[in-house]
Amino acid sequence: MQVVNIGVLGLGTVGSGVVRLLKDHEHKISSITGRKLVVKTVVVHNLEKKRDIDLTGIKMTDDINELINDNEINIVVEVMGTVATAKKYIELLLRAGKHIITANKDLIATYGSELAELADQNKCDLFYEASVAGGIPILRTIVNSFAADRIIEVKGIVNGTTNYILTKMSQNNMSFTEALKSAQELGFAEPDPTNDIEGIDAAYKMIILTQFAFGINVALDDIEVKGINGIDLEDIKQAKGLGYNIKLLGIAKLVNDRISVAVGPVLVPETQPLSAVQNENNAVLVTGAAVGETMFYGPGAGELPTANSVLSDIIAVTKDIVLETTGNRFNDFSREGKQALPDEVKYPYYISLKVRDRPGQMLKITEVMTELNASFHLIIQSEYDDVNARVVMTTHEMSEQQIKEIIEGIDNLEEIEVIASYRILSE
Numbered sequence: 451m452q453v454v455n456i457g458v459l460g461l462g463t464v465g466s467g468v469v470r471l472l473k474d475h476e477h478k479i480s481s482i483t484g485r486k487l488v489v490k491t492v493v494v495h496n497l498e499k500k501r502d503i504d505l506t507g508i509k510m511t512d513d514i515n516e517l518i519n520d521n522e523i524n525i526v527v528e529v530m531g532t533v534a535t536a537k538k539y540i541e542l543l544l545r546a547g548k549h550i551i552t553a554n555k556d557l558i559a560t561y562g563s564e565l566a567e568l569a570d571q572n573k574c575d576l577f578y579e580a581s582v583a584g585g586i587p588i589l590r591t592i593v594n595s596f597a598a599d600r601i602i603e604v605k606g607i608v609n610g611t612t613n614y615i616l617t618k619m620s621q622n623n624m625s626f627t628e629a630l631k632s633a634q635e636l637g638f639a640e641p642d643p644t645n646d647i648e649g650i651d652a653a654y655k656m657i658i659l660t661q662f663a664f665g666i667n668v669a670l671d672d673i674e675v676k677g678i679n680g681i682d683l684e685d686i687k688q689a690k691g692l693g694y695n696i697k698l699l700g701i702a703k704l705v706n707d708r709i710s711v712a713v714g715p716v717l718v719p720e721t722q723p724l725s726a727v728q729n730e731n732n733a734v735l736v737t738g739a740a741v742g743e744t745m746f747y748g749p750g751a752g753e754l755p756t757a758n759s760v761l762s763d764i765i766a767v768t769k770d771i772v773l774e775t776t777g778n779r780f781n782d783f784s785r786e787g788k789q790a791l792p793d794e795v796k797y798p799y800y801i802s803l804k805v806r807d808r809p810g811q812m813l814k815i816t817e818v819m820t821e822l823n824a825s826f827h828l829i830i831q832s833e834y835d836d837v838n839a840r841v842v843m844t845t846h847e848m849s850e851q852q853i854k855e856i857i858e859g860i861d862n863l864e865e866i867e868v869i870a871s872y873r874i875l876s877e
């Protein structure tokens with residue numbers, strides 16, 4: 451049987467899983483592809499590090515040139531992370547005619563188009579199924595199974611760390627700090643969790659999902675990004691009392707044929723399937739004009755789930771090599787798209803306030819709302835501390851522009867402080 455040689459760049463969580471699965475599933479893979487897939491060389495940073503994996507017959511090096519200059523290597527799997535270094539290496543590898551598979555969402559969200567162009571020029575494949583929602587095969591599903599449908603909305607829980615934190619807060623009454631610590635102890639959060647808890651990791655994944663679902667390129671600056679950093683346990687409890695779970699959602703949707711992409715905490719009704727997605731799991735809900743609502747659920751990270759997505763890319767590239775059809779883009783759908791305007795994206799909102807407990811305060815808040823033509827659905831007042839009350843409101847549907855002005859207006863009032871304002875998802 452002919453051999454396809456693979457180079458692996460990075461042997462951490464995902465890289466180890468890739469080497470392991472290629473070996474464990476060797477026979478099935480060769481019967482599907484008609485080729486024997488062999489990991490020939492692995493590039494790491496630290497050659498001295500002990501590896502808990504069988505590396506018999508694999509060359510270990512810390513020199514990227516061992517991949518670039520090896521004419522026998524057909525495919526390189528980049529699972530080392532970083533943006534600048536990974537970009538530089540992938541460019542060199544593409545120019546050397548290597549097909550690339552990567553799990554690097556930061557890189558693809560930022561430089562995906564540029565790298566896809568370079569892959570085209572070199573007749574190489576560039577696949578990145580594992581970059582969004584780890585083990586859930588969502589990108590190839592959108593490319594293949596939604597090819598003929600018109601996608602209206604893609605929304606979901608695409609960051610396992612924040613979903614774990616929010617689940618622990620909701621189920622175990624933990625504060626944000628306690629839940630983050632627990633996530634770090636269990637390896638669900640990095641020592642520096644900034645990208646996860648500030649919503650940036652989810653935003654990168656929404657950039658890639660938006661490109662696949664709508665064919666539209668958006669940049670990080672085009673996205674309204676709110677994280678869960680410091681989210682108040684009282685808001686989670688209050689939302690629960692109203693029949694909602696707070697989830698960090700990415701939402702990309704067409705509004706009057708313009709695109710709106712946002713990441714932030716959202717009140718999800720308990721009856722909505724995303725509400726039931728617990729712990730570090732991910733789920734993506736794709737709504738098509740023809741098919742309606744579909745949901746894809748599974749592990750968003752982890753050694754073997756992520757490696758499985760990488761392997762599906764390896765098999766896709768190998769089939770392209772066999773059929774001599776390499777050099778086609780992962781996603782061919784591309785069109786011009788304008789950003790939705792702030793006054794056309796509408797949701798009901800949840801607002802919580804710390805209000806000095808004295809007469810006349812509600813009147814001041816009502817005046818701000820009335821001036822901006824917005825109205826409450828309900829108002830609940832409870833004790834905050836000895837001198838302040840906690841006021842929680844849900845509103846009728848209002849535009850992003852309106853909520854921004856309302857929050858500014860309320861924040862300008864004396865003795866009233868906005869704690870949180872979150873979108874509410876409809877049933």
Ligand SMILES: NC(=O)c1ccc[n+]([C@@H]2O[C@H](COP(=O)([O-])OP(=O)(O)OC[C@H]3O[C@@H](n4cnc5c(N)ncnc54)[C@H](OP(=O)(O)O)[C@@H]3O)[C@@H](O)[C@H]2O)c1
Pocket residue numbers: 459460461462463464465493494495496497499512528529530531532535553554555580581584750751752753756
């Ligand atoms: N972990 C997940 O569940 C998951 C899920 C989806 C996507 N991803 C993405 O997959 C990628 C890898 O993640 P990971 O969790 O596997 O990372 P990781 O455990 O930190 O492993 C990174 C690997 O890359 C190597 N490396 C780092 N810098 C290098 C350099 N300059 N030259 C050569 N090798 C270098 C490291 O070498 P040493 O071992 O010698 O230090 C290590 O083996 C990232 O882009 C991540 O966002 C991860």
